[in-house]
Amino acid sequence: MQVLPISVVVPVRNEERNLEDCLSRLGRFAEVVVVDSGSTDATVEIARSAGARVVEFVWNGQYPKKRNWVLINQKLIAPWVLFLDADERISDEFCNELGRKISDPDTNGYWLNYSNFFLDKRLNFGVPQRKLALFRVGCGLYERIEEVKWSALDMEIHEHPVINGRVGTIDVKIEHNDFRGLENFLKRHLEYAKWEANRLMLLRKDGLASATHLTRRQRIKYEYISRWWYPLAYFAFTYVVKLGVFDGRAGFEYSFYKAWYFQVIRSLIDENERGAGTELGRASR
Template identity: 60%
Template structure:
């Protein structure tokens, strides 16, 4: 618990989780300055809920029916935080004191409704210091907006918004102090996860083609991706961009293999799109 002389940060931290009992103690130990911590549990088969409660977090159980809303929007719509700000943090993301202090300063601004956050990453046991930076709009004012509404029907088993971003009414800014992202649970897990992501992305790419309203809500980066993701050159473009232009080469073998597997990911999406078009 924080010193009573130190006021709590008026922000609720929300951690979507499934079978994360091993990671949660360290994640939660770094969040003592926040007004509330909520763990959104997807019916875990391990002690995720018990561990979360033992560390002072509130636990909510979520069971997805394959339709809107998914996990984060479900929380915002049915259990809106009492604090003015909300931070969504994954169970493999670890904040430090420098980030917490930067957040505490940032949310004092009256002219900003959300912040893009940056994340460190690793692959094959090595830190990735270059390449395309990971960024998410994961901190915003409660009531400023929701994650993109996508009317999917169980495109994959992903019960949480993964590639969707919040649509906010107001100005956004950036916190440059990074969050440590420990997404390095072995190559097999990486591949399984990206196969799920690819299946979802292929379905969404096809759906966007006939939905001009959804297209208008995309960021510029998203529009570029979805406009070209089915092109034969896109995977190689991504490899060159992340490995050469963004200096992923300086990360050694890990940087090369990461760029290679991300190119494989985009080729997989392209092939899934072609497969979908043949089965219509």
């Protein structure tokens, strides 16, 4: 079986529940690197038992975060790097398409598509998830954003890689399934919202037009996210226009909580503009 000339990087922290299944599907890759942020469970032992190279990452609250830190500081043995999360599962069909696509000498990166689960149900409708998470080593880094402990996120979640050269798409989907309960979902999205509110404030300070590297989806989000109607419009778009209604209860709740998430971002921005959000206010000065 063909060994893919790709280094798979899996950033983790306390992922003993997900990691073993994720790593068990990576036997066709040149190397697997697990980047750990001080796990207190069996994550590191599972990674080493699976034959992965484990490196430790300690974040100081500023640039670089985990993925850029790997790209800048670690020697990857393959010419390509694929970033996977521990709750993501790949298939042989996905690997086969990778083998075909990365042989194109004119393409330096690929968007990946995902099949999401919520409430332990596969979402067949709604806004599709995709990430630019496969690219040639040396052809790009994740966006450099000069944050100062905006949130507890030590890994690039909403930052996209900025790639030099042509970018294509891998069509076979990656399975993304890690619903650890609603409380955990809401806590994660509260951290995401804190980060996004700070990001928008920084973009406003520097001028949105100057951020030429933003994707079309990012640009639309940051242009309109502070409008009162944005959460409602997002719910209507994903639940009605993108047919999330056909995913039943899971489709409704996923659309509802994503709209809640955008409303939290708006509220945090409003707080800061009123001078009430002291933490956000300090970050914006």
